[in-house]
Amino acid sequence: MRTPTDDFSIHDLSVYVPPRRVSVERLAAEIVQHGGVFSGEEIRRFKTDYRFSHVPVERERSLPEMLREACHPLVERLRRQSLPIDRILMVRTSELSWHDENMLREVLHTYGLQERPFHAIGQHNCASVHLALRMARNLFRTDPYTSGILLVSADKAIHPFFRRLPDSLLGDCASACYLIRGRKLHRTLLIENVVDPTFYDGISGKAEDWKWFQTTYFFALRQIIMTTLRKASLAFDDVRLLIGSNVNYRTWQVLAEMLRLRPDKFYTETIAEAGHLYCSDILYNLQAAVADGRLRKGDLYLTVSVGIGSYGCALHQF
Amino acid sequence: MSKLFLSVFAAVAPTTLSGSDYLSSFSEGYGAANPLFCLFADRQLSFQQGDLAAGLSEERDHIPAFRGDFTDDAVRFLAEHGHGKRKIDLLCYCHETVGGNAGMLPAWKIQKRLGLVNCLPFSVGQQGSLASVSGVELVQSFFRAEPVQHALLLTIDHVVSPFSRKRFCGFAKGDAAAWIHFTRDEGTYQLLYAGQRGCCLPVSMHQWTADDYERAERMLIDKALLLLCEIRKQQRIDWTIAQCVSRSFLAGLERAWRNCDQKLFQRTRWANINFLGSDPFVTLQEMDSQITVQAGETIALVFVSPDHGVGVLLLQKNN
Amino acid sequence: MKRNRQEVFMEILTVFNENNVNTDALSFDVRLDAPDFPIDSVLFMKLLVDLENRFQIELNYPEALGAEKPTLGSLTDYIEGCLARKTQ
Numbered sequence: 001m002r003t004p005t006d007d008f009s010i011h012d013l014s015v016y017v018p019p020r021r022v023s024v025e026r027l028a029a030e031i032v033q034h035g036g037v038f039s040g041e042e043i044r045r046f047k048t049d050y051r052f053s054h055v056p057v058e059r060e061r062s063l064p065e066m067l068r069e070a071c072h073p074l075v076e077r078l079r080r081q082s083l084p085i086d087r088i089l090m091v092r093t094s095e096l097s098w099h100d101e102n103m104l105r106e107v108l109h110t111y112g113l114q115e116r117p118f119h120a121i122g123q124h125n126c127a128s129v130h131l132a133l134r135m136a137r138n139l140f141r142t143d144p145y146t147s148g149i150l151l152v153s154a155d156k157a158i159h160p161f162f163r164r165l166p167d168s169l170l171g172d173c174a175s176a177c178y179l180i181r182g183r184k185l186h187r188t189l190l191i192e193n194v195v196d197p198t199f200y201d202g203i204s205g206k207a208e209d210w211k212w213f214q215t216t217y218f219f220a221l222r223q224i225i226m227t228t229l230r231k232a233s234l235a236f237d238d239v240r241l242l243i244g245s246n247v248n249y250r251t252w253q254v255l256a257e258m259l260r261l262r263p264d265k266f267y268t269e270t271i272a273e274a275g276h277l278y279c280s281d282i283l284y285n286l287q288a289a290v291a292d293g294r295l296r297k298g299d300l301y302l303t304v305s306v307g308i309g310s311y312g313c314a315l316h317q318f
Numbered sequence: 319m320s321k322l323f324l325s326v327f328a329a330v331a332p333t334t335l336s337g338s339d340y341l342s343s344f345s346e347g348y349g350a351a352n353p354l355f356c357l358f359a360d361r362q363l364s365f366q367q368g369d370l371a372a373g374l375s376e377e378r379d380h381i382p383a384f385r386g387d388f389t390d391d392a393v394r395f396l397a398e399h400g401h402g403k404r405k406i407d408l409l410c411y412c413h414e415t416v417g418g419n420a421g422m423l424p425a426w427k428i429q430k431r432l433g434l435v436n437c438l439p440f441s442v443g444q445q446g447s448l449a450s451v452s453g454v455e456l457v458q459s460f461f462r463a464e465p466v467q468h469a470l471l472l473t474i475d476h477v478v479s480p481f482s483r484k485r486f487c488g489f490a491k492g493d494a495a496a497w498i499h500f501t502r503d504e505g506t507y508q509l510l511y512a513g514q515r516g517c518c519l520p521v522s523m524h525q526w527t528a529d530d531y532e533r534a535e536r537m538l539i540d541k542a543l544l545l546l547c548e549i550r551k552q553q554r555i556d557w558t559i560a561q562c563v564s565r566s567f568l569a570g571l572e573r574a575w576r577n578c579d580q581k582l583f584q585r586t587r588w589a590n591i592n593f594l595g596s597d598p599f600v601t602l603q604e605m606d607s608q609i610t611v612q613a614g615e616t617i618a619l620v621f622v623s624p625d626h627g628v629g630v631l632l633l634q635k636n637n
Numbered sequence: 638m639k640r641n642r643q644e645v646f647m648e649i650l651t652v653f654n655e656n657n658v659n660t661d662a663l664s665f666d667v668r669l670d671a672p673d674f675p676i677d678s679v680l681f682m683k684l685l686v687d688l689e690n691r692f693q694i695e696l697n698y699p700e701a702l703g704a705e706k707p708t709l710g711s712l713t714d715y716i717e718g719c720l721a722r723k724t725q
Contacts, residue, residue, distance in 0.1 A: 062360070062361060064522075090444060092444070095416060095423070095441070095443065096353055096354075096356075096357060096416060097357065097416070097444065098357065098523075098524075099413065099414050099415060099416060099443050099444050099445075099446065099449075100414055100446040100523070100623065100624075100625055100626075101522075101523055101524070101625055102445075102518045102523070102625040102626055103444065105518050105519075105520065105522065105625075106520075108516070108518065109518075109520050113516075114516050114517050114518060114627075115515055115516050115517070115627075116516060117452075117455070117513065117514050117516070118445060118448075118452070118514065118516055118626070119442065119445075119452045119455070119456055120442060120443055120444035120445050120449070120452070121440055121441065121442055121456070122440070122441050122443065122444075123411065123423045123424075123425045123426065123439065123440055123441035124440060125423075131440055135456060135459070137463070138456075138459040138460055138462070138463035138464065139459055141459075141462070141463040142458075142459050142462040142463050143459070158356040158357065158359070158360040159353070159356045162353075162356075193438060194698060194699060195426065195438065195439055195699070196698070196699060196702075196703055197423075197425075197426035197427070197429040197430040197439060197703075198430060198703070199426070200422055200423045200424075200426035200427035200430055201421060201422050201423075201427075202421045202422070202423065203421065204421040204422070207672065208670060208671070208672050209670075211670070211672055212669075212670035212707075214678055215669075215670070215674075215676065215677070215678050215681050216678070216681065216698070216702060217678050218678045218679065218681070218682040219678075219681055219682040219685050219686075219698065220698050222682060222686070223696065223697075223698045224698075226695075227695075230695075254679060258679065258682055258683070258686075309426070430705075433705065435699065435700065435703055436699060436700060
């Protein structure tokens with residue numbers, strides 16, 4: 001029996017982004033065509049202030065098929081390395097789906113994983129990814145027979161209205177990552193989650209609730225980041241990069257100013273071409289940041305996710 | 319390993335839907351603006367598909383169904399049982415159904431309305447009726463890994479149109495809620511085991527025939543029996559309750575379990591309704607009112623989802 | 638240094654004044670989440686960071702601001718509680 005340990009790492013990951021990219025103008029036209037609102041001024045704001053240009057849109061594959069596309073390359077690599085998948089965690093931003101349908105059917109049958117314990121968690125909006133990391137950490141801590149966890153996520157906007165938030169644009173995406181006990185590629189050291197349940201109605205909530213969310217937004221982000229650093233006895237200078245949700249560019253620009261950090265302390269390079277990829281942002285950006293050379297071996301970095309009323313932050317080491 | 323105690327309460331929806339009301343709800347126009355309609359359109363499914371009517375009698379059948387916002391019922395149930403006054407560290411909301419308001423987060427709403435501060439809410443869904451077992455596993459993991467003292471797990475389901483309440487030979491799906499209060503030191507039961515065994519057909523459930531459904535059921539009976547026998551190697555099972563999925567499932571499991579010198583306790587009230595993730599808890603409540611379970615005796619609750627597999631909770635009656 | 642509720646409140650108003658917020662109409666009952674509360678997100682964060690520095694405390698976001706109706710009074714009570722814990 002292996003001894004439980006606090007350490008776990010993101011060992012490998014795979015992201016499926018639909019090849020079709022749609023411009024902000026085109027999305028705005030689709031929303032207006034369906035009776036929604038997306039004014040010229042808003043298009044300007046989304047492009048100039050928020051730095052969105054295009055978002056990926058899935059028109060062919062269902063969510064299970066998107067998950068298959070994300071999982072296949074990763075699980076093949078794990079198989080070749082004889083790395084075990086002992087549990088499966090799924091996390092999504094949206095609650096809108098067929099909850100009695102097994103979304104991972106094809107993956108489970110292809111790789112003989114049907115009997116694996118499965119947990120599908122959510123209701124932290126796009127910060128659910130950090131909730132999943134915390135669940136994974138707890139499972140590693142308490143179950144000595146769990147050595148490897150497959151964490152998957154997939155979301156798509158099934159109607160043009162669902163693609164636009166007041167200050168963000170959502171792109172369809174599926175992702176999979178392999179979490180492994182011990183100190184491997186991207187060690188995960190600390191995880192924090194914060195929820196303000198006032199915003200339970202999300203964007204359908206009362207105007208005053210939405211205003212309050214906007215008022216408290218930057219402070220809540222600042223607090224979760226500071227809390228994570230404080231618990232690790234670290235300062236901003238000790239972390240190479242903050243990898244955040246692609247909620248919009250302005251969020252990170254303003255936060256950098258308030259925290260007296262250089263703007264490039266936040267990784268925002270993918271916002272223009274990918275938009276906000278729900279719970280898959282963090283993994284997509286992590287992959288991109290490593291490919292860009294923005295992270296080097298040994299670097300400490302933070303991942304920060306944002307939902308409407310929910311926030312997640314984790315400290316990692318490459 | 320530290321012990322985990324729990325107290326369970328269950329409540330069936332206080333109002334009912336007649337068979338004819340249920341069928342007529344599908345004739346209301348669902349336009350593209352309805353988010354639930356978009357789910358069907360995304361899979362190119364018509365919401366008339368699926369066996370809406372089979373087994374339902376327009377005049378006779380009444381199905382427990384929440385009216386309006388089911389979270390109001392949930393908050394009322396919980397407040398009546400004093401949960402608004404306790405310090406709760408964790409609120410786990412389990413569900414199989416989507417509910418009527420796609421944008422609302424029920425776990426947050428319940429937390430806010432109960433005034434729970436410094437409480438981590440989260441949901442477990444997307445795994446049929448196994449969400450309840452999965453939620454218990456995760457709550458147990460929190461208790462073992464973090465300084466959690468009190469947790470509340472709610473499982474609530476509210477079937478709304480255009481989702482069907484009937485599937486082939488399965489019992490009609492009814493609305494109900496159950497909630498479990500977990501602590502480290504006291505409760506009606508001690509949790510001895512929480513676990514799942516996944517299984518699913520290689521065919522998408524949207525393409526199932528009646529034969530596929532029955533094949534899935536047979537697979538579930540086999541898996542449930544295997545899991546129960548595995549548990550029984552480590553721990554005696556005195557009572558067994560199984561989710562009321564269908565007559566054939568209950569009969570099949572009962573027969574197989576009888577061959578192992580065990581029997582199922584079968585619910586008499588709402589015997590032909592499947593209350594999804596709350597179902598075994600509803601039966602537990604009925605059993606509790608009819609039978610005096612002795613301290614130390616164990617009860618296995620079997621949860622079943624045709625497209626996900628089986629799960630079992632093993633509880634031991636506390637002193 | 639121990640402060641009572643009124644003293645904490647006055648210090649909060651001082652911080653607001655230092656950030657050019659007009660405090661003439663501010664009382665315990667003023668709702669922080671009122672639509673007409675004259676503070677945007679950037680100023681809000683500045684104010685709270687200045688309060689942290691003034692009182693040498695760390696504000697826990699859900700506890701400090703998560704009241705059913707967050708008011709200047711509830712914020713005052715929260716800060717007073719933090720200070721009391723510090724002196725214990």
